[in-house]
Amino acid sequence: MRTRRLPLVALVGRPNVGKSALFNRIARRRLAIVEDTPGVTRDRLYTEVEWSGRRFGLVDTGGYVPRSQDPLVEQVRWQAQQAVEEADVVVLVVDAQAGVVPSDHEVAEVLRRSGKPVVVAVNKVDSPGEAAAAGAEFSALGFEEVVPVSALHGLRVNDLLDRVLRHLPGPAEAEAEEEAVRVSVVGRPNVGKSSLVNALVGAPRVVVDERPGTTRDAVDTLLRHRDRPFLLVDTAGLRRRARVREALEFYSARRAQQALERCHVAVLVVDASEGVTDQDQRIAREVADRGKALVVAANKWDLVRGGLAEERAKQLYHALRHVSFAPVLFVSAKTGRNVTRILDAALRVDRAHALRVPTGPLNRAVEAAEAAHPAPADAWGRALKIYYATQVSTRPPTVALFVNFPELATEAYLRHLEARLRERFDFEGTPIRFVLRARRPRREERP
Numbered sequence: 301m302r303t304r305r306l307p308l309v310a311l312v313g314r315p316n317v318g319k320s321a322l323f324n325r326i327a328r329r330r331l332a333i334v335e336d337t338p339g340v341t342r343d344r345l346y347t348e349v350e351w352s353g354r355r356f357g358l359v360d361t362g363g364y365v366p367r368s369q370d371p372l373v374e375q376v377r378w379q380a381q382q383a384v385e386e387a388d389v390v391v392l393v394v395d396a397q398a399g400v401v402p403s404d405h406e407v408a409e410v411l412r413r414s415g416k417p418v419v420v421a422v423n424k425v426d427s428p429g430e431a432a433a434a435g436a437e438f439s440a441l442g443f444e445e446v447v448p449v450s451a452l453h454g455l456r457v458n459d460l461l462d463r464v465l466r467h468l469p470g471p472a473e474a475e476a477e478e479e480a481v482r483v484s485v486v487g488r489p490n491v492g493k494s495s496l497v498n499a500l501v502g503a504p505r506v507v508v509d510e511r512p513g514t515t516r517d518a519v520d521t522l523l524r525h526r527d528r529p530f531l532l533v534d535t536a537g538l539r540r541r542a543r544v545r546e547a548l549e550f551y552s553a554r555r556a557q558q559a560l561e562r563c564h565v566a567v568l569v570v571d572a573s574e575g576v577t578d579q580d581q582r583i584a585r586e587v588a589d590r591g592k593a594l595v596v597a598a599n600k601w602d603l604v605r606g607g608l609a610e611e612r613a614k615q616l617y618h619a620l621r622h623v624s625f626a627p628v629l630f631v632s633a634k635t636g637r638n639v640t641r642i643l644d645a646a647l648r649v650d651r652a653h654a655l656r657v658p659t660g661p662l663n664r665a666v667e668a669a670e671a672a673h674p675a676p677a678d679a680w681g682r683a684l685k686i687y688y689a690t691q692v693s694t695r696p697p698t699v700a701l702f703v704n705f706p707e708l709a710t711e712a713y714l715r716h717l718e719a720r721l722r723e724r725f726d727f728e729g730t731p732i733r734f735v736l737r738a739r740r741p742r743r744e745e746r747p
Contacts, residue, residue, distance in 0.1 A: 312390055318451045327349055351461045364407050392443070483566070484592075499636060560592065565729075566587045568583060572598040593729045597629050627645045655727065663690075
């Protein structure tokens with residue numbers, strides 16, 4: 301993703317009026333979780349869209365409940381208010397099937413005070429005969445532009461976008477684009493991922509609650525650190541497949557998987573007060589298998605007291621020895637301890653993830669590794685011989701080895717080669733992949 305300032309359109313409305321369905325329809329892909337349960341969307345969810353040659357940002361928000369004492373609902377309302385403040389145009393989404401209700405008027409009053417252009421999208425108008433009546437009824441909210449739509453069937457969504465475009469600011473002069481460091485914050489539920497994102501951003505960007513599973517969508521946040529743009533993605537907790545039973549949990553887990561797929565760097569958050577679990581180990585292995593760079597953040601370190609700290613650190617390094625290439629930071633989202641070091645580490649491992657080693661130094665490192673450790677051989681006296689090495693790709697760094705007998709290259713020997721490469725080159729935090737390619741052995745090498 302390249303960063304730039306695009307005009308922003310916010311979808312706002314009370315719960316369960318179809319904001320997420322409309323968001324997905326406009327985005328032309330299923331980004332937001334859609335369920336018939338009110339309150340599914342809690343955080344702000346962003347994407348970029350294009351209509352009639354104009355590109356703009358689109359943000360989905362949680363259901364706006366003007367009066368509630370529930371702390372979680374209050375955070376969702378605050379998130380919606382932030383989206384309105386950021387937006388250039390607001391789309392107020394209402395439900396034609398329910399008609400105008402008092403909370404629609406309350407939300408409309410909040411939007412009027414914002415001073416932003418507002419277009420009303422009367423959703424769930426599924427037949428042409430309902431359009432005129434719906435438009436007339438919802439004009440009572442006091443906005444001039446009222447467009448009946450059906451997010452489910454895509455009816456008149458084009459008309460809605462045409463109205464929105466009229467209010468967008470004119471195209472700004474092209475700004476220099478810079479590749480953002482794409483970082484997904486992953487981990488099992490309730491280890492403090494959202495709190496850590498908020499600590500990194502310095503504001504309550506994502507909804508945080510003590511109840512597990514608060515985060516459901518993958519939530520994007522842009523920030524700058526050391527003059528580099530970062531795209532942080534907070535994700536729902538990754539559970540074992542056997543435990544993902546409900547549809548809502550299924551789609552949350554799927555969003556987390558998709559967020560991991562599109563990142564370059566994963567920050568694995570573990571609960572230091574509990575120690576590393578089997579689930580933490582599985583997630584770390586999945587990150588490495590997908591070829592992503594990795595930083596481990598041992599959160600809640602403020603809860604680890606006295607002599608327990610050394611024991612916890614030893615247990616963590618042992619449990620995550622299969623991803624020993626990843627830097628480990630002991631942090632606390634609550635106190636701010638070492639939080640900014642996470643971004644420093646993410647920047648380092650992102651560079652390593654994109655590192656390309658010239659062929660000459662690479663072959664010299666491989667030759668030194670061969671000299672330091674005898675090549676494996678089989679019962680027939682055939683010994684592995686590496687003729688040539690070259691790096692064929694990055695993200696992750698992938699090295700092609702041209703050898704006589706690929707089947708002789710054991711996992712142990714490849715780990716030896718990997719260790720030697722890490723000693724010579726700065727591959728901190730990134731997995732290294734080897735591709736074995738057979739080359740016909742010379743006559744004198746044949747058994």
